[in-house]
Amino acid sequence: MAPRKPIQDVIQAISAKDASAADLYHALPPEARRKVLDAFDARGLRSLTGLIKAAKKKRFAAANKRFLEIASGTADPCGSGEPTPARTASENERSRVTSPLEGATQAGVQNFNSSHGEREGEAPAALLVEGATQAPVISTPVYLIDETLIEENMRILQYVKDRTGCKIFHALKAYAVFATFPVMSRYLDGTCASGLNEARLGREEFKKEVHTFGAAYREDEIDRILRYSDSIIFNSFHQLETYGRRARKQGVEIGLRVNPGHAEVETEMYNPCAPRSRLGIVHDAFKDEFPGYGDMVDGLHFHAMCEQNSDVLERILVFFERLYGPCIRGLKWVNFGGGHHITRDDYDIERLVGLVNSFKERYGVQVYLEPGEASILNAGVLIASVLDIVKNEAEIAIIDASAEAHMPDVLLMPYRPNIMKSGEPNDKQYTYRIAGPTCLAGDIVGDYSFDQPLKRGDRLVFTDMALYSIVKNTTFNGINLPDIAVVRDGGTVEPVKRFGYKDYRDRQS
Ligand SMILES: Cc1ncc(COP(=O)(O)O)c(C=O)c1O
Numbered sequence: 001m002a003p004r005k006p007i008q009d010v011i012q013a014i015s016a017k018d019a020s021a022a023d024l025y026h027a028l029p030p031e032a033r034r035k036v037l038d039a040f041d042a043r044g045l046r047s048l049t050g051l052i053k054a055a056k057k058k059r060f061a062a063a064n065k066r067f068l069e070i071a072s073g074t075a076d077p078c079g080s081g082e083p084t085p086a087r088t089a090s091e092n093e094r095s096r097v098t099s100p101l102e103g104a105t106q107a108g109v110q111n112f113n114s115s116h117g118e119r120e121g122e123a124p125a126a127l128l129v130e131g132a133t134q135a136p137v138i139s140t141p142v143y144l145i146d147e148t149l150i151e152e153n154m155r156i157l158q159y160v161k162d163r164t165g166c167k168i169f170h171a172l173k174a175y176a177v178f179a180t181f182p183v184m185s186r187y188l189d190g191t192c193a194s195g196l197n198e199a200r201l202g203r204e205e206f207k208k209e210v211h212t213f214g215a216a217y218r219e220d221e222i223d224r225i226l227r228y229s230d231s232i233i234f235n236s237f238h239q240l241e242t243y244g245r246r247a248r249k250q251g252v253e254i255g256l257r258v259n260p261g262h263a264e265v266e267t268e269m270y271n272p273c274a275p276r277s278r279l280g281i282v283h284d285a286f287k288d289e290f291p292g293y294g295d296m297v298d299g300l301h302f303h304a305m306c307e308q309n310s311d312v313l314e315r316i317l318v319f320f321e322r323l324y325g326p327c328i329r330g331l332k333w334v335n336f337g338g339g340h341h342i343t344r345d346d347y348d349i350e351r352l353v354g355l356v357n358s359f360k361e362r363y364g365v366q367v368y369l370e371p372g373e374a375s376i377l378n379a380g381v382l383i384a385s386v387l388d389i390v391k392n393e394a395e396i397a398i399i400d401a402s403a404e405a406h407m408p409d410v411l412l413m414p415y416r417p418n419i420m421k422s423g424e425p426n427d428k429q430y431t432y433r434i435a436g437p438t439c440l441a442g443d444i445v446g447d448y449s450f451d452q453p454l455k456r457g458d459r460l461v462f463t464d465m466a467l468y469s470i471v472k473n474t475t476f477n478g479i480n481l482p483d484i485a486v487v488r489d490g491g492t493v494e495p496v497k498r499f500g501y502k503d504y505r506d507r508q509s
Contacts, residue, residue, distance in 0.1 A: 053156070063487075184375060193210055234255070299331050310340070384460050
């Protein structure tokens with residue numbers, strides 16, 4: 001139990017709108033945070049929300065600079081914050097050839113040495129620093145994830161939990177780099193899984209609750225899924241009929257995914273409520289069949305959002321409650337799914353808090369949220385190097401990362417990712433088409449402009465690239481998957497995974 005003094009200090013800092021209030025609040029244990037919240041009325045709580053969001057924004061701005069420094073080799077390898085001189089592109093190019101594990105710290109050596117593949121025998125990480133004054137340069141392509149930024153996101157999610165008592169599960173489908181699970185599991189209640197492998201990863205690596213939804217389960221997997229899951233969500237009454245009793249027997253709670261009949265996702269590919277969607281039982285079927293199964297069901301689940309704010313949730317809830325509200329009383333929980341962009345700067349946390357609290361009050365149930373993106377939003381980048389520059393009407397920079405293989409949503413959504421220090425075509429003096437190294441004609445990231453002409457060996461930093469990328473990437477054309485590295489507390493870079501020939505070969509047969 002925290003002594004009264006720290007609690008009073010936090011209350012005072014919040015009242016004075018002191019910027020330190022957020023850190024003081026997060027440092028308190030749960031019961032003390034509860035006491036702080038109890039000390040404020042709605043206006044005071046809004047003020048605390050503002051302070052917490054402002055503190056997070058400031059930290060992100062500072063840490064974003066670090067991505068660029070690591071990419072260019074100007075970061076202090078020990079994370080002391082002292083920048084070292086920038087490398088030239090040719091130095092980068094040279095170092096890539098001679099020292100492919102640059103950027104590794106001692107902490108990462110074991111992981112890299114234990115990874116398999118043709119590149120396994122390359123320079124040990126301990127040899128990476130090329131002299132006392134030169135910072136090591138990370139090799140590319142690499143997904144670089146800043147754990148301290150994940151923690152900033154976690155604090156926001158924890159604050160939502162504090163204010164509402166809801167449970168928040170991380171959706172593994174968005175991001176599953178378990179090297180960062182220890183920091184995430186300190187804040188979240190567990191994971192949500194899409195099937196057997198994610199359920200197992202959640203249980204074994206995140207080590208907290210696991211809630212599984214699959215559009216349809218396989219007979220040869222269901223027993224193992226149940227073993228790893230705390231709740232299982234069925235997508236039809238047939239699946240409930242087939243597997244529900246087994247779940248009951250194993251003490252696994254049962255949910256039904258329903259279609260709330262309203263979504264505001266414009267891209268059909270990402271709209272779970274699009275016409276003829278298979279995702280969620282539609283109300284017509286639900287109203288006829290639910291009465292026969294009501295006593296087998298612990299909760300309802302809907303997922304109808306994609307990268308959206310809480311005003312969208314508010315409108316979805318109106319539809320959801322109109323259709324399913326009469327069946328909620330007596331259930332244990334309602335899962336509001338994912339797609340809540342809670343950690344985005346403009347996200348309306350107060351509205352979310354109000355919605356969850358009033359829902360709980362009206363129905364007397366526990367509320368679950370299972371965002372994926374929100375946990376990792378803006379916390380990771382993909383760093384790539386320019387391999388060559390060719391000309392065909394436009395200047396085209398071919399990089400060592402692929403839109404098709406390493407940033408699949410760029411082509412699927414489609415969207416134009418941000419590259420640090422770049423502009424829209426012709427905004428800056430030098431415009432290039434940025435394209436991948438595969439044979440796919442459409443392996444194009446987009447058109448960008450830069451203040452300086454691009455040179456072979458230059459580094460490009462694609463922002464917000466840890467989401468729906470590592471979980472979806474491929475070895476198309478046999479190209480290597482990007483490394484995965486984590487910036488730990490204090491700024492040290494720990495390479496956690498390197499892929500090689502064996503990873504490619506093992507997937508072919
Ligand atoms: C059932 C379900 N839950 C949670 C999520 C996570 O959504 P997001 O990463 O957009 O928050 C998804 C994403 O597709 C989903 O289908």
